[in-house]
Amino acid sequence: MLTTLATLAGLALAQQTDTTVPVRAGARLEVNNFGGEIAVKTWSKSAVRVTASHSSRDRITVDASEQVVRVKSESRRGPSQVVDYEITVPAAMALALSGVYTDITVDGSQGEITAETVQGTVKVSGGVGNVSLKSVQGDVTLEKARGRIDLSSVNETIKASEISGDISAETVNGDISLVQVESSNAEATTVNGDVLYDGTIKDGGRYRFSTHDGDLRVSVPEKSNVSVSVSTFDGDFSACFPVQLVGLKTKHRFTLTIGSGSARLELESFNGDIRLCRPGQLAKDKDWRAKNKDWDKNKDHDQDHDQDQEEE
Amino acid sequence: MSDNWTNRLSEYLDGDLPASERPALEAHLQGCGDCRATLEQLRRVVARAQALDDRPPTTDLWPAIARHVGVVSLDARRARRRLSFTVPQLAAAAVALTLLSGGSAWLLHRPSAGPPSQTTATRSPDLKYVGTYEANPKYAAAVASLERVLAQGRSRLDTATVRVIEKNLGIIDRAIRDAQSALAADPANSYLNLHLAQEMRRKLELLRQAAALAGART
Numbered sequence: 001m002l003t004t005l006a007t008l009a010g011l012a013l014a015q016q017t018d019t020t021v022p023v024r025a026g027a028r029l030e031v032n033n034f035g036g037e038i039a040v041k042t043w044s045k046s047a048v049r050v051t052a053s054h055s056s057r058d059r060i061t062v063d064a065s066e067q068v069v070r071v072k073s074e075s076r077r078g079p080s081q082v083v084d085y086e087i088t089v090p091a092a093m094a095l096a097l098s099g100v101y102t103d104i105t106v107d108g109s110q111g112e113i114t115a116e117t118v119q120g121t122v123k124v125s126g127g128v129g130n131v132s133l134k135s136v137q138g139d140v141t142l143e144k145a146r147g148r149i150d151l152s153s154v155n156e157t158i159k160a161s162e163i164s165g166d167i168s169a170e171t172v173n174g175d176i177s178l179v180q181v182e183s184s185n186a187e188a189t190t191v192n193g194d195v196l197y198d199g200t201i202k203d204g205g206r207y208r209f210s211t212h213d214g215d216l217r218v219s220v221p222e223k224s225n226v227s228v229s230v231s232t233f234d235g236d237f238s239a240c241f242p243v244q245l246v247g248l249k250t251k252h253r254f255t256l257t258i259g260s261g262s263a264r265l266e267l268e269s270f271n272g273d274i275r276l277c278r279p280g281q282l283a284k285d286k287d288w289r290a291k292n293k294d295w296d297k298n299k300d301h302d303q304d305h306d307q308d309q310e311e312e
Numbered sequence: 313m314s315d316n317w318t319n320r321l322s323e324y325l326d327g328d329l330p331a332s333e334r335p336a337l338e339a340h341l342q343g344c345g346d347c348r349a350t351l352e353q354l355r356r357v358v359a360r361a362q363a364l365d366d367r368p369p370t371t372d373l374w375p376a377i378a379r380h381v382g383v384v385s386l387d388a389r390r391a392r393r394r395l396s397f398t399v400p401q402l403a404a405a406a407v408a409l410t411l412l413s414g415g416s417a418w419l420l421h422r423p424s425a426g427p428p429s430q431t432t433a434t435r436s437p438d439l440k441y442v443g444t445y446e447a448n449p450k451y452a453a454a455v456a457s458l459e460r461v462l463a464q465g466r467s468r469l470d471t472a473t474v475r476v477i478e479k480n481l482g483i484i485d486r487a488i489r490d491a492q493s494a495l496a497a498d499p500a501n502s503y504l505n506l507h508l509a510q511e512m513r514r515k516l517e518l519l520r521q522a523a524a525l526a527g528a529r530t
Binding site: 118119136137154155172173189191192210212213229231233253255266268270271 | 349352356470472473476477479480483484487490491494501503504506507510511514518521525
């Protein structure tokens with residue numbers, strides 16, 4: 001469907017709209033786009049510039065009040081189908097972006113961000129405060145954000161790097177990768193995919209990573225104080241550094257304490273393996289990679305996609 | 313997980329254990345690793361359930377959810393509640409977690425639902441349904457309700473979206489079946505109980521999301 005829309009867009013995007021409106025500090029940008037793209041970048045001016053490529057049958061409206069700048073499109077035959085927006089905003093402006101067959105990108109934001117789409121990717125660089133990114137059928141990618149971060153997909157991967165704050169990431173059929181993370185409260189869970197966490201383990205922090213059919217790789221920095229609970233049904237545990245197991249009931253369920261154990265780290269994989277390493281070691285962990293050759297290839301996941309495309 | 317104190321851990325956690333018995337239990341905990349582990353698992357269940365309760369509803373893309381959330385006091389939903397597990401076993405607590413979420417989903421999708429009562433939210437689970445989610449009437453009702461909403465709006469969804477949703481529901485169902493099979497062999501396994509509860513919750517969440525999409529323009 002996206003391909004079809006893109007093709008149609010190429011034929012039909014015959015008109016350009018270019019509008020700039022002044023905004024006050026604290027105003028929010030709201031954009032809803034059925035199909036196409038929403039690309040947001042920032043500048044130092046107290047104004048919002050909206051450029052849009054769209055069909056000549058469509059009309060773009062920019063409705064600016066003190067609190068909200070609302071961007072939408074209308075057509076004489078009902079709602080517009082495909083519009084490509086490029087919007088420039090003050091860096092601190094809060095963003096609420098949504099679409100259906102829409103790719104969303106944000107670059108350089110220093111404000112709150114909500115971005116939600118159904119069939120499309122969400123790719124954000126920046127974000128401060130509440131940062132919530134969701135897609136059903138598209139990758140969700142975030143970098144350089146801080147605050148309360150909520151990342152969600154259903155059928156694709158989630159990747160985040162250089163982020164800090166409270167972090168939640170959830171998908172069903174995809175991998176989750178969280179690297180260069182500074183957090184005292186992080187959770188990542190998937191059903192059919194791997195989970196990678198390479199970040200801090202802070203005293204008193206809570207960390208939970210789980211998958212049903214995949215592997216977990218988690219970094220534990222030296223001198224961490226963390227109580228680690230490991231649970232698996234049919235997987236193995238290993239570590240890049242010496243660990244002492246306590247409360248060993250079976251090889252599939254046990255806890256281990258590192259330092260004072262003040263932080264809590266829960267690791268659960270029903271069918272997969274669980275591995276602890278030091279920060280930065282995970283990517284270089286040759287033993288693990290040799291054993292899990294599909295990690296980088298996302299083999300199973302890609303096969304699913306191939307199958308989808310064949311069916312289409 | 314089978315000594316005389318195991319069944320008193322939930323009371324202890326809730327602060328309902330008589331003061332006269334607390335020292336004895338605490339002394340027992342010093343020497344019983346199983347009970348300490350079970351108590352820890354119970355704490356995790358409560359923490360997760362409270363975290364679920366705190367999750368605010370999404371608004372922008374999921375208008376159907378927003379519409380239904382409108383009939384529920386957000387403050388009430390966000391208010392942290394003390395969870396009372398009167399059936400004091402870990403497996404039951406794990407299912408309680410799912411029912412809290414499932415119950416919320418069902419309430420959200422009732423056309424004329426009123427605010428959820430404290431009684432509903434803290435109602436204890438029935439132990440006999442542990443590990444057999446299809447037989448659990450509350451969970452089954454929540455799933456059926458959401459599936460009806462989804463079926464009614466299915467024609468408004470793109471076929472690719474429908475296929476993706478069905479595929480992912482299948483993935484979750486497989487995980488549920490795996491957990492159930494494993495539990496059949498090891499019913500006291502706290503990890504498996506929690507895992508099953510998590511996957512059951514996830515199914516409800518995906519159904520709720522899909523039902524909301526079906527109510528939107530896709």
